[in-house]
Amino acid sequence: MCGLTYAGVSWDAHRCIREGRAGIERRQRQRLQEIVAYARAHSTYYGRIYRNVPELLSGIGELPVVTKAELMSHFDDWVTDPAVTKARIEVFLADSGNVGRDFLDRYVVCTTSGATGIPAILLHDHTALVVYNVLGYVRSLSVFWHSRGLAWALVRGRGRLAAVFVTGGHFLGNTMMARRIRKIPSRRRMQRIFSALEPLAELVSDLNAFAPVVLGGYPSALETLAHEQRAGRLHIHPVLINAAGETLAPAKRQLIGTAFDCRVGNYYGSSEAVGLTYECTAQRLHINSDWYIVEPVDAGNRPVPAGHLSDGVLITNLANRIQPIIRYHMGDRVTMDADPCICGSPFPSIDVVGRTDDILTFPTPQGHEVQILPLAIATVAEETPGVAGCQLIQRTPLSLTVRLRVKDGGDQEMVWAELRNRLAAFLSAHGATTIAIEKTDEAPAPHPLSGKFRQVYSELTPRHQ
Numbered sequence: 001m002c003g004l005t006y007a008g009v010s011w012d013a014h015r016c017i018r019e020g021r022a023g024i025e026r027r028q029r030q031r032l033q034e035i036v037a038y039a040r041a042h043s044t045y046y047g048r049i050y051r052n053v054p055e056l057l058s059g060i061g062e063l064p065v066v067t068k069a070e071l072m073s074h075f076d077d078w079v080t081d082p083a084v085t086k087a088r089i090e091v092f093l094a095d096s097g098n099v100g101r102d103f104l105d106r107y108v109v110c111t112t113s114g115a116t117g118i119p120a121i122l123l124h125d126h127t128a129l130v131v132y133n134v135l136g137y138v139r140s141l142s143v144f145w146h147s148r149g150l151a152w153a154l155v156r157g158r159g160r161l162a163a164v165f166v167t168g169g170h171f172l173g174n175t176m177m178a179r180r181i182r183k184i185p186s187r188r189r190m191q192r193i194f195s196a197l198e199p200l201a202e203l204v205s206d207l208n209a210f211a212p213v214v215l216g217g218y219p220s221a222l223e224t225l226a227h228e229q230r231a232g233r234l235h236i237h238p239v240l241i242n243a244a245g246e247t248l249a250p251a252k253r254q255l256i257g258t259a260f261d262c263r264v265g266n267y268y269g270s271s272e273a274v275g276l277t278y279e280c281t282a283q284r285l286h287i288n289s290d291w292y293i294v295e296p297v298d299a300g301n302r303p304v305p306a307g308h309l310s311d312g313v314l315i316t317n318l319a320n321r322i323q324p325i326i327r328y329h330m331g332d333r334v335t336m337d338a339d340p341c342i343c344g345s346p347f348p349s350i351d352v353v354g355r356t357d358d359i360l361t362f363p364t365p366q367g368h369e370v371q372i373l374p375l376a377i378a379t380v381a382e383e384t385p386g387v388a389g390c391q392l393i394q395r396t397p398l399s400l401t402v403r404l405r406v407k408d409g410g411d412q413e414m415v416w417a418e419l420r421n422r423l424a425a426f427l428s429a430h431g432a433t434t435i436a437i438e439k440t441d442e443a444p445a446p447h448p449l450s451g452k453f454r455q456v457y458s459e460l461t462p463r464h465q
């Protein structure tokens with residue numbers, strides 16, 4: 001599989017659609033055999049857990065399930081290149097000058113903070129990048145290229161692309177954009193990541209100056225920007241908005257689409273599974289199942305049939321060999337659609353429950369209101385040293401209650417003091433200077449009624465879940 005070219009992968013991706021379900025299944029079976037054989041031969045970790053797995057698989061269910069925590073704790077045994085060690089990567093990651101540079105000149109490295117509180121270091125090899133790019137451009141943008149109006153608007157807008165995410169460091173989006181700019185520096189004028197951590201007034205002013213033609217971001221960030229656009233403070237005219245990283249509820253999609261008067265697209269994927277899905281003209285999320293296997297599972301990792309909501313999902317990435325992701329458990333709750341999509345795509349489609357955090361609203365001493373994006377404040381909390389997990393709950397207009405779980409061996413009081421300082425500084429930077437930040441002895445827990453774990457929510461927001 002090494003040395004796959006853009007032309008080869010593009011041609012195969014095109015043929016795969018023409019061959020329909022049988023073509024997809026054939027590729028899946030063959031690629032699964034290949035990645036399993038490769039992982040068994042080159043990853044000490046997989047070699048160990050696959051020792052009783054037959055050489056010729058009769059189905060993916062014969063393979064054990066792996067978790068992020070387990071893989072991260074066996075990092076050096078997990079990767080398939082002995083030159084890659086956690087110690088060497090940590091030195092590389094500590095140098096911010098390396099953002100957008102390939103580790104050992106051959107691997108893209110990114111980190112995740114993760115809603116579960118377990119940070120991961122993820123590597124992607126150049127062959128996997130070819131596949132991700134083809135899936136991204138050929139499939140994801142097909143809706144775009146099929147509309148002459150959109151394509152022309154993109155050209156007129158000189159392709160200026162803005163993404164509003166948690167910036168900085170080695171997060172996937174930041175790393176990939178820095179990498180593209182490093183290759184062609186003039187792209188800096190065309191592609192920019194804006195920080196969701198920035199105070200809203202500054203973000204609005206920066207976006208007005210940049211005038212993006214394509215805008216990407218978390219649904220909560222886009223929703224806040226939609227309110228700013230309607231209020232007339234933000235006045236940009238994107239032709240396409242892409243949401244990712246949180247669930248895009250239909251009401252939010254409509255609000256964002258109406259405020260900006262443009263198409264709003266949705267995406268589901270992760271740093272472990274880049275280019276996992278694409279959205280079709282019927283607004284369904286299709287899985288790129290020629291390069292990924294997605295298995296909805298219950299709490300005991302047993303398969304959940306199409307049409308039923310799962311407790312989690314097992315992801316297999318068939319493209320990336322440096323750090324094999326095979327039956328990798330993710331906590332997202334999904335439903336595989338039982339009926340075929342009207343768009344005619346042979347790829348299965350999926351509905352994702354995902355994150356449903358709230359935007360928090362706090363008053364300022366000047367009598368205004370500020371809105372705090374859930375993923376931004378969650379990132380501030382998760383990046384505090386010693387935090388293993390936490391939940392931020394607004395119970396009164398002027399307070400924030402924190403449920404905290406400290407890492408094993410950590411000092412409760414020290415971690416809490418640092419977390420409180422960081423949250424206070426973050427809220428103050430947004431103008432909310434008089435918020436009481438309180439710790440409760442309750443542990444982070446799913447909602448008693450819905451059973452859903454929501455990391456950031458407001459009990460002041462009227463909703464019943």
Ligand SMILES: [Zn+2]
Binds near residue numbers: 284286341344
């Ligand atoms: Zn479809």
